[in-house]
Amino acid sequence: MALGSMRQKRKTFTPPRLMITSLMDMFTIILIFLLFSFSDNPETITLDANLDLPRSEAKLDHEECIRLVFTRDSLKLEDEVIATVQEGHIVGLDPKNLKNSELYKKLRKIYEDSTTNAAPSMNIEEAVAEDDTAATRDLNIPDKKKPLLFLCDKQHTFKSINQVIKTAGMAGFPNFQFAVLKK
Amino acid sequence: MACFSRVRRNREMDDEINMVPIMNMFMVLIPFLLMSASFFHIKAINTSVPVLAEGSQEDHAEKQISVTVVVKLRIDGINTSSLSNDLSKKELADLEGDFSFDAGNEKAYAAFSEHLMKVKKRYPKSDTLIIIPAEDIIYDTIIQTMDVARKTDEDTLFPNVVLSASLG
DSSP, X not given: OHHHHHHHHHHHOOOOOOOOHHXXXXXXXXXXXXXHTBXXXXXXXXXXXXXXXXXXXXOEEOOXXXXXXXXXXXXXXXXXXXXXXXXXXXXTOOTTOGGGSHHHHHHHHHHHHHTSXXXXXXXXXXXHHHOHHHHTTSOOOOSSSOOEEEXXXXXXXXXXXXXXXXXXXXXXXXXXXXXXXXX | OHHHHHHHHHHHHHHSOOOXXXXXXXXXXXXXXXXXXXXSOXXXXXXXXXXXXXXXXXXXXXXXXXXXXXXXXOSSEEEEEEEOSSSOHHHHHHTOEEEEGGGOHHHHHHHHHHHHHHHHHHSTTOOEEEEEEOTTOBHHHHHHHHHHHHBOSSOBOOOXXXXXXXXX
C-alpha cells in the first residue's frame, strides 16, 4: 500500500520551476543603471565624510598627483593627517611663519625627493628666508613634476585656503589642480 | 485523454524561452559593470599661485596686445580691472567693471561674464585672469567665479586662472 502510493507520487512529480521574470526585471534595471554609471576611468579617490567638494563645469580629468585634502576637521597630505582644523583655523599653521609648519616640511621633502636627479637652478631656502610672499615668485621649478590635487571643502574661507596654497607654493608646488565634482 | 494532455504540456514547456544563458550573461556583466562604475566624477581646474615669468615675451614678431584681468572678489560683489604694458591708463580704465551681488548672484555673474567676453573680444590674445578673493569668501564662490572666468557656453575666455591674496 505504502509502496504503491510512493510510486504514484513519483509519477506525478514535476520539477519545481523558478519564476525568474521578476529576477530578470531586477537584473535589467541594475544593468541599465550600471551602464549609465559606467566609466572607463573609475575614480580611485575615496572622499572623506567631512569633505564636500564644490560643483563645477570643469571637464578636465585630474592627473596622477599628490593629494592635499582640506576637510572640515583636518588637513591631510595623501592619507596622513598633518594638522587639525578648528573653526576654520588650521592648528599648527602660523600665517607669519609658514615654513615652520608640518605641511611645509612634508611638501619640501616630497619636492626634494622628486627633484633629486634634476639640478636645482636656485637655492630655494634662501628665497624663502628672504621673504615669504616673494618666495614663490623667484623659484625656478621644473614643470615635469606631479601637481598638487587640492581637495577642499566648499565652505572653507579663502583665509584658510590661502595659508595652505601659499605654503605649498613656497615648498615648490605653485601649480595646483582644484578638485571639483562634475555638475 | 491523459496521453494527449501530457503531449500538450510537453509542447508548452518546450515553447518557453530558455533564460539560463541570459541570466548567466547578466551574472557576468553586473560584477564587471559594478567594478567599473563611477558614482561620482571628480574633475580638476588648473590654477596656480603667482610666479614671476623668466623670459621676456615681447620678442614676438607680431605683437598683439593682451591684457591680464584682475578680479577682486568681495562678499558684496565683483570688481574687475586690467593690467597691460601696451595700453594707456585711459584704455585700461575703460576695462574696469563692478558687479554687485545685491540684485542676485545670477545677475551679477551674467553681467561679469558679459564684461569678460567684451574684454576677450577686444583683446583676443588675453588668456590670464587673476582672482583676488577677500578673506571671508568661501571656496565655493571662488570655484563659481573661476567657472565663469574660464569659459562661457561656447567660448573659452581666460583659461589661465591665478589665485592670489590681496597685498593691501
